[in-house]
Amino acid sequence: MRVLITGAGGQLGQALLALPPRADTEWLLFTRAQLDITDRQTVQRLVAKYRPDVIINTAAYTGVDKAETDSEQAFTVNAKGPEILAQVCAEHQVALVQLSTDFVFSGSATQPYTEADTTGPQSVYGRSKLAGEQAVLKSPGVQALVLRTSWLCSRYGDNFVKTLLAKMQQGHALQVVNDQIGSFTLADDLAGWIVELLPLLRQGKLPPLLHAANSGQCSWYDLAVAIQKTAVEQGVLQQPVAITPVSTAAYSAGKTLAPRPAYSALDNRLLSRYLFQTPQSWQQALARCVAGLHTSSDKHS
Numbered sequence: 001m002r003v004l005i006t007g008a009g010g011q012l013g014q015a016l017l018a019l020p021p022r023a024d025t026e027w028l029l030f031t032r033a034q035l036d037i038t039d040r041q042t043v044q045r046l047v048a049k050y051r052p053d054v055i056i057n058t059a060a061y062t063g064v065d066k067a068e069t070d071s072e073q074a075f076t077v078n079a080k081g082p083e084i085l086a087q088v089c090a091e092h093q094v095a096l097v098q099l100s101t102d103f104v105f106s107g108s109a110t111q112p113y114t115e116a117d118t119t120g121p122q123s124v125y126g127r128s129k130l131a132g133e134q135a136v137l138k139s140p141g142v143q144a145l146v147l148r149t150s151w152l153c154s155r156y157g158d159n160f161v162k163t164l165l166a167k168m169q170q171g172h173a174l175q176v177v178n179d180q181i182g183s184f185t186l187a188d189d190l191a192g193w194i195v196e197l198l199p200l201l202r203q204g205k206l207p208p209l210l211h212a213a214n215s216g217q218c219s220w221y222d223l224a225v226a227i228q229k230t231a232v233e234q235g236v237l238q239q240p241v242a243i244t245p246v247s248t249a250a251y252s253a254g255k256t257l258a259p260r261p262a263y264s265a266l267d268n269r270l271l272s273r274y275l276f277q278t279p280q281s282w283q284q285a286l287a288r289c290v291a292g293l294h295t296s297s298d299k300h301s
Contacts, residue, residue, distance in 0.1 A: 001054065001198065001202075002026045002050065002052045002053050002054075003025060003026065003028065003052060003053065003054045003055075003056060004028040004030065004046075004047070004050060004052035004054070004056070005017075005027060005030065005056045005058060006030055006032075006035055006037050006056070006057045006058060006059040006085075007030075007032055007057070007058040007060065008029035008058070009031040009032065010058050010059075010060075010156075010157060011152055011153075011154045011187040012058045012099065012152065012187050012190060012191060013029065013058050014156040014157070014187075015156065015188045015190065015191035016191040016194070016195075017029060018188070018191075019191055019192065019195060022195070025195070028052055030046070032059055037077070037081035037084060037085055038077060038080055038081045038084065039084075040084045040087075040088070043084055043085060043088050044091075047088050047092050047094060048092065051092070052094055053094065053095065054094065054095045054097065054198055054202065055085060055094055055095070055097070056097040056099075057081070057082060057085055057096065057097065057098050058099050059077070059081065060077060060078055060099065060129070061073060061074045061077035061125070061128065062125075064103070064256075064258045064260075065257040065258045067123065067125040067128065068124050068125075068257040068258050069257070071124045071128070074125060075127075075128045075131060078125075078128035078129050078131065078132045079128050079129075079132045079135055080135075082132040082135050082136050083132070083135035083136070083139065086098075086135060086136045086139035086142045086144060087139055087142075089142045089144070090140065090141035090142040094142075095143040095144070095198075095201050095202050096136060096142055096143070096144045096145070097144075097145050097147060097197075097198075098133065098144060098145070098146045099147055100129050100130075100133050100146050100147065100148045100149070101125075101129045101148060102148060102149075102151075102182060102261060102264035102266055103121055103122075103125055103126035103129060103260075103264070104119045104121050104126050104129055104130040104133065104148065105117070105121070105126075105261055106119075106121070106261065107260070107261025107264055109263050109265075110263065111265075112217065112265040112267035112268075113264065113265065113267060114211070114269075114270070115207070115209045115210065115270055122259045122261065123258040123259055124258065125258060126261075133146050133148075133209075137209070143201065143202070143204065144208060145197065145201050145206055145208060146208060146210070147190075147194070147210055147211075147212045148210070148211050148212065148266060149185045149211075149213055149266070150182050150184075150213055150265075150266055151183060151184045151185055151223075152185050152187050153184065153185070153186060153286075154187035154188060154289060154292070155295075156187065160220070160223065161227055161286070161289055162293060164224055164227050165227060165236070165237070165290070165293065167241075168227070168240075168241050169237060171241060172241060173241050173242040173243075174242070174243045174244065175243075175244045175246045175251060176224040176244070177219070177220045177221060177246060177247070177248050178220070178221035178245035178246065178247070179219065179247050179248050180219060180220055180248055180261070180262055180264075181217055181218070181219050181262070181264070182217065182218070182219075182220075182261070182263075182264045182265055182266075183213035183216070183217055183264070183265045183266045183268075183282065184213070184214050184216075184218060184223060184282035185212065185214055185285075186214060186280075186288060188288070188289075188292070189279060189280065189285055190212055193212055193271065193275060194212075197210075197274060197275075200274060206274060207270065210270055210271050210274070211271060212268065212271050213266045213268055213279070213282075214268075214279050214280055214281060214282040214284075214285040215278055215279050215281045216281045216282045216283070217282075219245075221245040223282075223286070225243055226283060226286055227286065227290065228240055228241070228243065230286055230287050230290045234287075234290055234291060235294075236290060236293070236294045248260065248262070
C-alpha cells in the first residue's frame with residue numbers, strides 16, 4: 001500500500017513517519033512547499049506519477065485567529081484544497097483521508113459530540129474546515145474518510161503541551177482558561193489509528209465520518225495542571241509553578257479574534273468499534289506525550 005501524505009511537516013505527518021516500519025506500507029511524504037493542495041495541476045501530476053493507493057491530507061490553514069481577517073486564504077486551503085484532492089482521487093481511484101476539527105461545532109453541547117450531531121461553526125476557521133469536509137463527502141466517486149480530531153499534541157511542532165512545559169521550566173506563573181472543555185489527542189495515537197483504519201477504508205467497510213480523540217474530556221486548565229503533575233512525577237520539572245484558572249472572556253480580551261467552542265469534546269465510541277478497542281484516556285496519552293518530549297530532549301542534548 002502506497003500512502004501519500006500532504007502537509008508532512010506538521011505534527012500528524014511527523015507522527016505517521018515515526019511509526020514502526022511496515023513491510024506492506026510505503027510512505028510518500030510531501031511538505032506544504034513540495035505539494036500545494038490548491039494547485040490542481042500539481043496534485044494531478046504527482047498522483048499520476050506516484051500512483052498512491054491512499055492520500056492522507058494533513059495540510060491545512062490552522063491560524064484560527066488570523067483566519068478571521070484572511071478568510072479567502074483559509075477557505076482556499078481548507079475547502080478548495082480538499083475538493084481538488086477528492087476530485088483527483090476519484091479520477092485515479094485513490095482513497096482519501098481528510099482531517100478535520102472540533103471547531104465545526106458551535107460549542108453549545110453539554111455532552112460529547114457524535115458524528116450525527118448538527119454542526120454550527122462559530123469561526124471562519126471552523127466554517128472553512130466544515131466546507132472542506134462537505135466538499136470531500138459530496139464529491140462523487142471518491143472513497144473517503146473524514147476524521148475529526150481536536151487538541152492535537154505531540155513532541156513535534158508547536159502545541160499546548162510543549163508551550164506550557166517550556167514556560168513551567170522557565171518558572172513562569174500561568175493563567176489558563178478553565179471554561180473551554182474538549183478532547184485531548186496525542187498525534188502518535190491518531191497516526192496509529194489511521195494506519196489501522198486504512199485497510200477498512202480501502203475495503204469500503206468504514207462510515208464516511210469518524211471522531212478521533214483520546215478518551216475523556218478536560219478543560220485547558222485541567223490539562224495544564226495535569227501537564228505539571230506529570231512532568232514533576234517524571235522528573236522533567238523540578239519546581240512547580242502557580243497555575244491560575246481564568247475565564248475565556250478574561251483571558252481573550254484583546255488577545256484573540258476568533259470565538260472558541262465552549263464545549264467541543266468528541267465522542268469516540270464509533271471509532272472504538274472499528275479499532276476493536278477504546279482509545280487510551282487523555283491522562284495516559286498525556287503521560288506518554290511528556291515522556292516523549294523528555295526523551296526527545298535527551299537525544300538532542
